[in-house]
Amino acid sequence: MLQTKGLEGVIATSSQVSSIIDGELTYRGYNINDLSDNASFEEVIYLLLNGRLPKKQELDELKAELTESAFVHEDILEKIAHIPKGIHPMAFLRTTISSLAYYDDIADDMSEWANKRKAIRLQAQIPTIVTAFSRIREGKNPVFPRSDLGFAANFLYMLNDEEPDEISETALNKALILHADHELNASTFTARVCVATLSDIYSGITSAIGALKGPLHGGANEAVMKMLMEINDVEHVEAYLNKAFENKEKIMGFGHRVYKYGDPRARHLKEMSKELTLITGEKKWYDISVRMEEMIKEEKGLxxxxxxxxxxxYHSLGIQHDLFTPIFAVSRTAGWLAHILEQYSNNRLIRPRADYTGLKNQIYVPIEER
Structure with a gap:
């Protein structure tokens, strides 16, 4: 039986949502560089869900629907207030997204119309939930979206209760686009496996969030910021990394299984990091990052x-570090939903085999004789 550790290189399904070919990432055939430089996140949501870019009226209708659907049931907000202190936001998000199904009268309606409607609701409500959690745990009231603001601007507005400047809005819009989908990554595969049983869309997104929570997937950016803060000065980079190399420690944020010549999304984020850290007066985070990149490339080829x-x-945007992965989820929900709808449209239960390597020919021995 053919067996590949971690399913590396295995083609598990066919998809029209996104591709990684020769180091280039595309959404529905559009290069990520083109989209991140020119599109709004709402356009990318529409593209992923519908297979094409929207016309102006279609985009306006989507924006209005996202704003109208962003309000969550008051019971959800009440539950946030009673969540134990110290809980990780991803654990909170996983449970809360699952509970949204309680308040959706079409939660178990598997028609194409119903699933599209639920997809928009989920995309609209996840930023409301993340920002409400952040504010309520700080003793503040949640803030709800404004119809005159776009998706990225509304997220920052709901988080901080003030309209963001243009640079911050542009930076978050780009980041959301860059994180929106990534072919058959761990969380997307988890979502597709889940809904291939014909489980509902809320179960699929909840499963994906559970996979994204892990530090080898979405949790890596939070670990990167923790590492940067431990280093704290560009002069300390060499000693920090040499010690890590000596101890054979994994350095988060480097390397990728499907990119041999670098992640195409990293270039855009590097440019944003340089610009934002200059504005905030904390250029050291960028300088530390660049020095780390140089050393790790030289030492490890990563x-x-x-x-x-x-x-x-995200740090420069004033976002708390434990919210980095939930923001990843806000963005990646667009891709998850597109893959879930695609799975429903041509479904077959995903059931691979395992190469058994355990003991054989065992014979039961009564407990008195063991």
Missing amino acids: LPNVDFYSASV
Whole structure:
């Protein structure tokens, strides 16, 4: 039986959502560089869900629907207030997204119309939930979206209760686009496996969030910022990394299984990191990152992935470090939903085999004789 550790290189399904070919990432055939430089995140949501870019009226209708659907049931907000202190936001998010199904009268309706409607609701409500959690745990009231603001601006507005400047809005919009989908990554595969049983869309997104929570997937950017803060000065980079090399420690934010010549998303985030750290007067985070990139490339031949520079970008936007991965989830929900809808449209239960390597020919021995 053919067996590959971690399913590396195995083609598990066919998809029209996104591709990674010769180091280039595309969404529905559009290069990520083109989209991140020109599109709004709402356009990318529409593209992923519908297979094409929207016309102006379609985009306006999507924006209005996202704003109208962003309000969550008051019971959800009440539950946030009673969550134990110290809980990780991803654990909170996993449970809360699952509970949204309680308040959706079409949660178990598997028609194409119903699933599209639920997809928009989920995309709209996840930023409301993340920002409400952040504010309520600080003793503040949640803030709800404004119809005159775009998706990225509304997220920062709901988080900070003030309209963001243009640079911050542009930076978050780019980051959301860059994180929106990534072919058959761990969380997307988890979502597709889940809904291939014909489980509902809420179960699929909840499963994906559970996979994203891990530090080898979405949790890496939070770990990167922790590492940058431990180093704290560009003069300390060499000693820190030499010790890590000596101890054979994994350095988060570097290398990627499917990119041999570097993650194409990292370039955009590096540029944003440079710009934002200059504005905030904390250029040291960028300088430390660049020096680390140089040393790790020289020593290990590894290049930064999407998580490495996104850490200093989110930090510069004033976002709390434990919210980095939930923001990843806010963005990646667009891709998850597209893959879930695609799975439903041509479904077959995903059931691979395992190469058994355990003991054989065992014979039961009564407990008195063991």
